[in-house]
Amino acid sequence: MASKYDHPEYREAVFHLICELDIPDRVFMPIRKLVGCSLGRIFWNDWRKQDAKDAEWMPTPGDHEDPEWHRIDGWPERGDGHVSRKWSRRADLWMQWHSVDAWHVCDWIITAVSDEHPWLANVGPDGYPKKLMKCGTLERLVHEATKGLRQRDIRDIVLGPEAESFILDLGAGHILVQLLSRAALRKEGLRMRHCIGQGGYDELLVDPDAGFFSVRDENGKPRATLDIRDGYIRQLRGPANAEPLDAVKDLVAAAIDTFGWQDWRDRPRSTRDDEDYGEEALAVLRDLPPARRRPG
Template sequence: MANKYDHPEYREAVFHLSCELDIPDRVFMPIRNLVACSLGRIFWNDWRKQDAKDPEWMPTPGDHEDPQWHRIDGWPEQGDGHLSRKWSRRADLWLQWHSIDAWHVLDWLVSAQSDGHAWIANVDASGYPKKLTKCHTLERLVHEATKGLRQRNIKDIILGPEDENFAYDLGAGHTLVQLLSRSALRMEGLRMRHCIGHGGYDELLNEPECGFFSVRNENGKPLATLEIRSGLIRQFCGPANAEPSSAVKNLVAGAEVAFGWKKWSERRKADDDQNYGDEALVVLRDLPPAQRRPG
């Protein structure tokens, strides 16, 4: 792990991945080293493998018929800023392809840090949690995240009108309900078997640009959950983080038009760094190894 930190591009790569994850500073700061040695490490290794094949162009993964090709070298012919352009582009592509898995892992890290899970203090010689460094693929990280989040079991939640509210009639007896409280997020997470109820989203409930919504059938059963950020659909997940069915997507299309929501991939990219405070930028650009915790 230490060798990666010596590479001149490693901090640039992890910085742009952290920016692309779009985590508020107050949520990101306590877990920055956990992110660096888990998602950041795997992100870096994925691109090193790609560079060994072709450092300039790559096709969309899994598209074997007529794949879209992406330039990934940062357009060095444009001069200064080559590395920033390179890793900004790569972080954007990687999150397009792996966003659901990455945010699932992120929610686990937030929950584990908040709850003080013992595994965080069980570190290797470089000061990183062994539970994270033993995961060599994103799939393995997702597996550990799913196990870790499943350990929390919230029962006997009673919701009132202050917890969730009707938002939109989707037709065919289906409705869109806005989740307004921590209890509502807990219940949604339990019923949908995904991570919205494990604490990682609680602080966003008071953010005016954020909103959480549940697609319900005629019997009130949740079919999908949406996270909206500044009018953009940041996440749209079915049960157990599966992709929603085509029928559910079609139902939600009316709400997208009504509320003016756009896909996350359609957002206007902000200038690098402008959404981060000075303190966060210093940490992001110079991520040190985690300090050992007392046994």
């Protein structure tokens, strides 16, 4: 018998969110259930609240005098597939607005699973960790993620001569360094208190289309970390996954001009919903938690 909390579009919605998170299958598979009951649940609830206001159009969130409006109903007049189009569009928009926070939460979950944090075993009757299920908003999840990443031990890792490489003088005493080894990723993650060193990015070190870079100040302290894929800036993070200072972003602009990097949101997108995903991606539909149906 179907649960009263089931909704026919819920798994479709979470599937498209997970595709937008763009996490390699090897990294994602161990955390899929945790992502589903945290980010997936909040993503769904956010859109159900929006549907109660207007299920066809919504403005860009924030305090804007003349906001951009977005169509969010999937264009049902185009015929079959409008549900998939709707959730693909909504996942794309949600990640445009919340990608830094969403990836921060994923970093925390990846670290928790890798380090076997005790809270993972403290589950409710539904089998999901209470620490995740008590978070009713993305802001609360980010708060828990920031606390969790700060609790890791800081270790002094000695790097070999080929672990990092100077790339560019950014001015004002700052330089750009490329991270070339697992040890370099590990040390960057510990110093910056984010997840780049927890193993999820290791396999990309040999990918010629991926690159990881660190902005260092005059004392050699990292001020921001960049994740570049196919010439697009996927992530630009400050300490603890915070937004980098404006002064640091201004310095990074020199590297953007030099290497021609572009915004991740401007990358070419497939015209087919399923074109970019292999059969492994279908596994995200397993073990997802139920979602409450909006009353009425």
